[in-house]
Amino acid sequence: MGPLNPTLVHTQAPPVMEARRWLAEATLPPDMPLLNVSQAAPTAAPPLPLREAMAEAVMAEGQAHLYGPVLGLPELRDTLAARIAAIYGAEVGSDQVAITSGCNQAFAAVAATLAGAGDNVILPLPWYFNHEMWLSIQGVEARALPTGDDLTPDPDAAAALIDDRTRAIVLVTPNNPTGTEYPDALMAAFRDLARSRGIALIVDETYRDFHGTDGAPHGLFADPDWDDTLIHLYSFSKAYRLTGHRVGALATSPTRLEQVEKFLDTVQICAPQLGQHAALWGMTHLASWLAEQRLEILARRDALRAAFQRLPGWELLGSGAYFGYARHPFETASDALAQRMVREIGVLALPGTMFGPNGHAPAAREMRFAFANIDARGIAELADRLGRLRA
Template sequence: MSLSRTQTTFAPPVMEARRWLDGVTHPSDRPLLNVSQAAPIDPPPAPLREAMAQIVLDDPDAHLYGPVLGLPELRGEVAQKWTSGYGGAVKPTQVAITSGCNQAFAAAIATICGEGDEVVVPVPYYFNHRMWLDMSGVRTVPLMTGDGMIPDPDKAAALITDRTRAIALVSPNNPCGVEYPSETLHAFMDLTRAHGIALIVDETYRDFDSRAGAPHDLFADPHWDDTLIQLYSFSKSYRLTGHRIGAVVASKDRLAEIEKFLDTVAICPNQLGQRAALWGMRNLGDWLAGERLEILDRRAAIHDNFSTLAGQGWKLLGCGAYFAYVTHPFGMSSADLAPRLVQDAGILLLPGTMFMPDDMPGGESQLRIAFANIDREGVETLFDRLAALSY
C-alpha cells in the first residue's frame, strides 16, 4: 500500500517539542524559558487592536468572502512600499495576499513543481518548507551552507538537474539567523535565470534586518519577475500571527496560477487580518522601527554574553532576526539533549536534527535558540542556565 501525502513527511517539530513539556513542572524560581518558536506572544499594539475592533463593528465587508488574491488596497500598499524600499518597480498586480507565509510558499511550489521534481534548499533548512515539498511529491535537494552559514551559488549550480525547478532561500535565515549578502542573492538570481528555474526568497524577517536600506537589489532588475518569487509575512511585524496574513510577490502570470491554488484552499485570506495589516502598514511605521531596535538589541545581547558559553566549548554559528544557531559541547545528539533541557534547565528549544535530513551530519551538535520572546535579561538567564549544565 502506498503512503498518503502526509505520511511522506515528519511530525511538526514545534508541536513535537511542546509534548516534551507534558508532566514537567517548573519551580517558581526557575520558570520555563521557551525559545522554541519564532513568533511573538504579545498581542498587536493597542492602537492596532482598537482599529481592528472598529473594523469588526463598522465594516460589513470584513465578514464576507473577498478577492482570492487579496484586498486590492493591501496589494497596492505592498507594491508601493516595495517599490520605494527596494529601489525597483513592483505593481499591485504582482502582489498576492495569502493565509500566512507558509501558504505563500505552498502556493508558489504548486505553480512550479510536478511529481518527482526537485527544489534546492540550503541546509539547515526551515522544516515547514521541507514538509511541504515532501507532501507535494517534490524532492528536497540539500545544499550544505559554508562559512557563516551562507549558501554558495557555485555549489548550488552543481546540484541542478533537468528536474530542478527552483532554489529556495530564506533571508534573514530561519533557523540560522544570518542575513544573506546582496551579492549572494544576486548571484543566485543570475544562476536560476541562466537555468530557467525560479528563485524563491522568503523574507519573513525582513523588517528585523540589521542593515540600513534595502537588503538586496533584486527588484531593481526590470525583468525580476521572470525568475524571482518573494515571500513575506505580516505575522512577525505587526504581531498578527493568529490572523494568518502573508504575501507572495511574483509575475502576474504566476499569480494567475497561484489564484487557482488559493481559491481551492482558503478562498480568500482572512479579511480582518488583511485590514489590520493594511492599517499597520499605514500607521505603525515608527512603532515597527522600535520593534526592530528591540530585536537588534536582543541580537547584540547574544553576542555580548556568548563568552559565558564559548569558554565551555559552545560555538555561535549564526545570529540575527529572531534566531541564534549554536553548537553544544556535549557527547550526545541534540535530539536527545533538547528534551533533557526541559527537565534539567527549564529550557525549551529545538535540536539541529529538526533542520537537517536524517542522513546528513551536523544537526546532532546544533541547537536553535529563538529569542522572539526573551529580552536582554532573558538572554543572560538562558546562557547562565546553559553554562551550568554538565553531561
C-alpha cells in the same frame, strides 16, 4: 480506517508540536520557570491602536466578514506593492502582488505553480522545516544544499545539484533557523544562476523588518525583469504580531499569479479579511512603532552574541532576526539534549536535527534559540542556564 497517503505519512511531524509534547511530559526544575525559545513568533498582542482598529473593522466593515478577492484586498495589494518599491528602489505593481493566509501558504502556493511529484527544489541547510514538509507532502524532493560554518550557501555548489527536474532554489534571509543575513552579492549570484538555468529563485523575507542593514537588503527588485526569476515571500505576522490572523504575501509575475489564484481559491478562497484590514492599518499607521521594534530585536541579537562569547564550550554560528543558531559542546545528540534541557534547566529550544534530513551529521551538534519573547535579561538567564548543563 481507510488508506493513508504515503507521502503525508512519511513527512516529519510538526517540530513545534513535538517540542510542546516534551514540555507536557516533563517536570521543570522547581527553581527554573520555563524559558521558551522554541518558536519564532511573538506572543504579545498587537499594539493597542491596532487592536482598536481591528475592533472597529469588526463592527463597521461588513465586508470583513465575507469572502474577499482571492488575491487579496486591492488596497492592501496596492500598499504592499508601493512599500516594496520604496524599500528596494524598484518598480512593483499591485498586479505582481498577492495576499495569502500566512507566509507558509505563500510558499505552498508558489511551489504548487512550480513543481510536481518527481521534481526537486534546492533548500540550503539548515532549512526551514515547513518548506521541506510541504515539498515532501507533494512528492517533491527537497534537495539539500550543505553550508559551511558561515552558514551561507555557495552558488557553485547549488549549480552542481541542478538537473532537468530542478524547479527552484529557496533562500530565507534573514534566515530561519540561523538568523544569517545573506549579502547582496550572494543574492545576485543566486539570481543569475537561477536565470541561466531557467528555474525560479524563491526568496523568503519573513523577517525583513528586523534586518540588520538599513535600507534595501538586496538589489534583486532593481532588475527591471525581476519577475522572470524572482519570487518574493513576506509575512505581516512578525511585523505587527498578527500570527493568529494569518496574513502573508508574495510578489511574482502576473502570469504566475493566475496559477496562484487557482491554488488559493481551492484551499481557502481568500486570506482572513480581518487580518488583511489589520495589516493594511499597520502598514499605514505603525511605521515608527515597527522601527522601534526592529531596534529592540537588534539589541537582543547583540545581547545574545555577547552572552555566547562568555559561555564556555558553545559556539554561536549565526544570529539575526529572531534567532541564534549554536553548536553545543556535548556528545549527546541535539534532539536528546533538547529534551534534557527541558527537564534539567527549564529551557525549551529546537534541535538542529529538526532543520535537515535524517542523518545530517552537523545537525546533531546544533541548536536553535528563538529570542522573540525574551529580552536582554532573559537572554542572560538563558546563557546562565546553558552554562549549568553537564555532559
